[in-house]
Amino acid sequence: MTRMRFLIVCAAIMMFAASCVHEFQFQQGDVDKDVVVVEGYITNELQRHTIKITRLNSYNDTIVNNVSGAFVAVTSGTSTYFYHEREDGVYESDESFVGVAGSVYFLHVEIDSGKVVLSAESTMLPVTPPDKVTFAPTTDNNLVISHIAESFVSENPAKYVLQLSWADPQTNRPKNAVIYYYSLTTVDISQLFAPKVSETAFPPGTQIVERKYSIDRAYENYLRSLLAETRWSGGYFDEAHGNLHTNINILTTNNPNLKTAGYFSANTVYIDTLVAR
Numbered sequence: 695m696t697r698m699r700f701l702i703v704c705a706a707i708m709m710f711a712a713s714c715v716h717e718f719q720f721q722q723g724d725v726d727k728d729v730v731v732v733e734g735y736i737t738n739e740l741q742r743h744t745i746k747i748t749r750l751n752s753y754n755d756t757i758v759n760n761v762s763g764a765f766v767a768v769t770s771g772t773s774t775y776f777y778h779e780r781e782d783g784v785y786e787s788d789e790s791f792v793g794v795a796g797s798v799y800f801l802h803v804e805i806d807s808g809k810v811v812l813s814a815e816s817t818m819l820p821v822t823p824p825d826k827v828t829f830a831p832t833t834d835n836n837l838v839i840s841h842i843a844e845s846f847v848s849e850n851p852a853k854y855v856l857q858l859s860w861a862d863p864q865t866n867r868p869k870n871a872v873i874y875y876y877s878l879t880t881v882d883i884s885q886l887f888a889p890k891v892s893e894t895a896f897p898p899g900t901q902i903v904e905r906k907y908s909i910d911r912a913y914e915n916y917l918r919s920l921l922a923e924t925r926w927s928g929g930y931f932d933e934a935h936g937n938l939h940t941n942i943n944i945l946t947t948n949n950p951n952l953k954t955a956g957y958f959s960a961n962t963v964y965i966d967t968l969v970a971r
Contacts, residue, residue, distance in 0.1 A: 728949060730761065731956040732803060732812060732942045734785075736768065736793045737907070737963045743768070745777060745785045745958070747803065758783070765804040770797045795820040795908075799960045811946035818960035821908035822850055829970055836895040837970050842875045843906075851914045852877045853907040853961070858970075860900040871896065879911075880918055900970040907961040915939045916957045 734745035745766050749759040760783025768775045768787070777785040793799065795818050803812040830840040842854055854875040862869050871894045909917065916939040923938065942954035 728951040729953045729955050730805065730810070730812065730942075732801070732814070732954065732958060733956040734801070735816075735957075735959040735961055736791075736799060736818075737961050738793045738795065738818070739963060739965075740790050740792045742787045742790050743775075744780070744787075745801070745803075747783050747785065747805065750955070760784075761805055763805070763807075765802075765808070767802045769800045769802065770794075793818050793960055793962070795962045797960070799958075801958045806948070809946070809948040810944070810952065812954060813943050813945050814941045814958035816913065816941065816958055816960040817910055818962055819908040819910055821852065821906055821962040821964045823964060824852075824854065824904060824906040824966065827856070827902070827904060827968060832895055834895075836897055837900070838893040838895050839873065842873075843877045845877060847877045847879055849879065850877075851879050851909050851911075853909055853917065855905045855907070857903045857905075858894070858896055858900050859902075860896050863897055869896075876917060876921065878914055878918060880914075896970060898971055902968050902970060904966045904968065906964045906966075908963075909959070909961060912939075912941055913957065913959045913961075916941070916959075 729750040731748045731750065732745065733748075734743070736743045747761040747764055747766075749761060762779060762782050764779070764785065766777035766785040768777070770793075773791075775787045775789065775791055777787050780786040798815060798817050801812075801814040801816075804810065805812070825841065825843045827839060828841040829837040832838055839856070842856070843852065854873075854877075856873040856875070858871040858873070860869055861867065873894060919938045938955060940955050940957055942956055942958065944952060944954060
């Protein structure tokens with residue numbers, strides 16, 4: 695345990711010993727419908743990349759307000775990649791392309807017949823090979839993942855996505871699971887004392903596709919704010935809730951109340967396949 699983490703844990707224990715629990719009454723607030731959400735990323739994989747554009751809706755309305763008819767393009771250096779609307783609110787590049795580590799990518803979006811213009815930029819950093827994934831047995835002869843990567847790193851933060859596939863031993867039907875994991879350069883009280891989540895158990899022989907994504911510091915800040923509002927929320931040391939970080943900027947708008955959310959990122963990905971034993 696690093697000295698910084700040790701000091702934070704000690705401080706947290708002292709705070710916990712002196713704290714008390716109060717019942718919190720949830721009060722449903724209004725959702726700001728003047729928010730445009732842009733979500734998407736590109737990688738060094740040869741594929742058609744996608745961008746999703748939506749608008750926020752009310753808590754009680756489950757219909758997603760997809761934004762159709764937008765102009766979407768991604769530029770890097772002298773290359774420009776145009777996107778077409780594959781389905782409502784989902785835009786796919788006209789051609790497959792590969793992101794290049796070290797390059798800066800610029801997103802350009804026009805909606806409402808060009809009355810609203812949005813932009814974002816992200817630098818694609820190189821990615822380092824992942825740690826070895828290890829497993830631990832359960833009492834019912836299944837396995838759980840015991841190690842993916844260190845939670846705290848001094849450099850090279852990363853996002854991990856593990857896709858698991860196996861056949862149910864009783865029905866022989868295919869089963870799948872997806873596990874997300876993050877290595878960040880920050881140490882947060884809410885992270886150290888986050889509510890426990892159930893572990894995914896699977897039989898030996900499970901096929902796993904592991905993807906490790908490089909992330910820059912700006913995207914790391916976005917992920918940290920997302921985790922603080924989701925996975926780390928509900929523990930004894932919740933942080934004050936607030937809006938997530940975003941790199942979606944407004945260049946032109948006919949709506950003075952317009953706001954943005956979401957994130958556009960460029961990530962180098964390292965892909966590995968393994969079998970759980």
